[in-house]
Amino acid sequence: MFDKIQHIGYYTADLEATIDWYNKGFGALSAGGGDVASSVQVPGGGINAFLRFGQVEVELIQPADTSNLPKDGLVMHHVGYVVADIHEAIEDCKARGFRFAADAPRTNQLGQQLLYFHPETTNNVLMHLTQLPAPENAVATGVGGGVQVAKIVHAGYLVPNVDEAIAWYVDKFDGVHIGGGPSRTGSRNAFVNFGQVQVELIEPIDPERLGGHHTMDHVGYVMDDIHAGIDDCCGRGFKFVADTPNTNSVGQQVLYFDTTTSLGSRMHLTQLPD
Known part of the structure; x- marks a missing residue:
C-alpha cells in the first residue's frame, strides 16, 4: 500500500530558528509553508514549513500554543506515507477498520493531497496518507542539495x-x-x-x-x-x-x-x- 515515507513532521517552538538550524546543519532549503488550520492533529492551528535535503523532506510545525515545547528542541509529531491513489487507499484502510480525522483529503502548500488517520485507530500516533502531485506540478525546491540522504x-x-x-x-x-x-x-x-x-x-x-x-x-x-x-x-x-x-x-x-x-x-x- 505505502510507496515510501514522504516526511517526518516535527513540532518546534521557534519555526524560523529551526529552519535556520536545518539550513546550516543539513543544507536544507525551504520548499514552502504557511498557515496551519486548527484540527485534531494540530489543536489551535499554527504555521509550518517544508524543508528538503538530499532526496528527503521534513515538515516543521510551530503550533499556536508552544508552552509545552522545549525552546531549543524538536518534538516528533507525525509520519507522512505516500500512496499512489489516495482515494483508493482511504477505502482500503476503512475496510481494515481505520477511521480518518476528516471526511476528505486536503491539498497542502506543496500540492500534496493528504488525509490524517484518526489517532484513536492508530495507537494514538499521528500519521497521514499522502498523494504526491504530478511531476509537472511538483515543487522541486531543495531536492538534491545538502546532506545526501537517499x-x-x-x-x-x-x-x-x-x-x-x-x-x-x-x-x-x-x-x-x-x-x-x-x-x-x-x-x-x-x-x-x-x-x-x-x-x-x-x-x-x-x-x-x-x-x-x-x-x-x-x-x-x-x-x-x-x-x-x-x-x-x-x-x-x-x-x-x-x-x-x-x-x-x-x-x-x-x-x-x-x-x-x-x-x-x-x-x-x-x-x-x-
Whole structure:
C-alpha cells in the first residue's frame, strides 16, 4: 500500500530558528509553508514549513500554543506515507477498520493531497496518507542539495509490548516481521516491513512508563555511503554517539547522532545491506 515515507513532521517552538538550524546543519532549503488550520492533529492551528535535503523532506510545525515545547528542541509529531491513489487507499484502510480525522483529503502548500488517520485507530500516533502531485506540478525546491540522504528507511516507535505491536502491523497493514531481538540498551526491538516502508518497534526496559501507547522515538536516514555521510555531517558540526556504525539485526549499518547536536531529537544515518 505505502510507496515510501514522504516526511517526518516535527513540532518546534521557534519555526524560523529551526529552519535556520536545518539550513546550516543539513543544507536544507525551504520548499514552502504557511498557515496551519486548527484540527485534531494540530489543536489551535499554527504555521509550518517544508524543508528538503538530499532526496528527503521534513515538515516543521510551530503550533499556536508552544508552552509545552522545549525552546531549543524538536518534538516528533507525525509520519507522512505516500500512496499512489489516495482515494483508493482511504477505502482500503476503512475496510481494515481505520477511521480518518476528516471526511476528505486536503491539498497542502506543496500540492500534496493528504488525509490524517484518526489517532484513536492508530495507537494514538499521528500519521497521514499522502498523494504526491504530478511531476509537472511538483515543487522541486531543495531536492538534491545538502546532506545526501537517499530516503527515510523507517520511523521508530517505543511500544509497551513489542509482540503485540508486531501483530498489529501484520494484521492492519499486511506487515512482515523481518527481524529484531535484544538491543544494545537492554530493550527489545523488531523491524516490520509493509508495502515499501518499514517501522522499527522498541520495547523499553520499563514499558509501563509509556502509558499503553506508541511514542515516536527516532527517524532513520539512508545514505548510499554511511562513512561519507558521517564525514559530511561531522564537517557540518554534528557529533555521533560512537566512532563507527554498528550493524543491527537486519543487516543495516546504523550510527545515531549525539542528541546534543540534533536539537534533542533522535535520528540516525543508515546504510542498507546489499
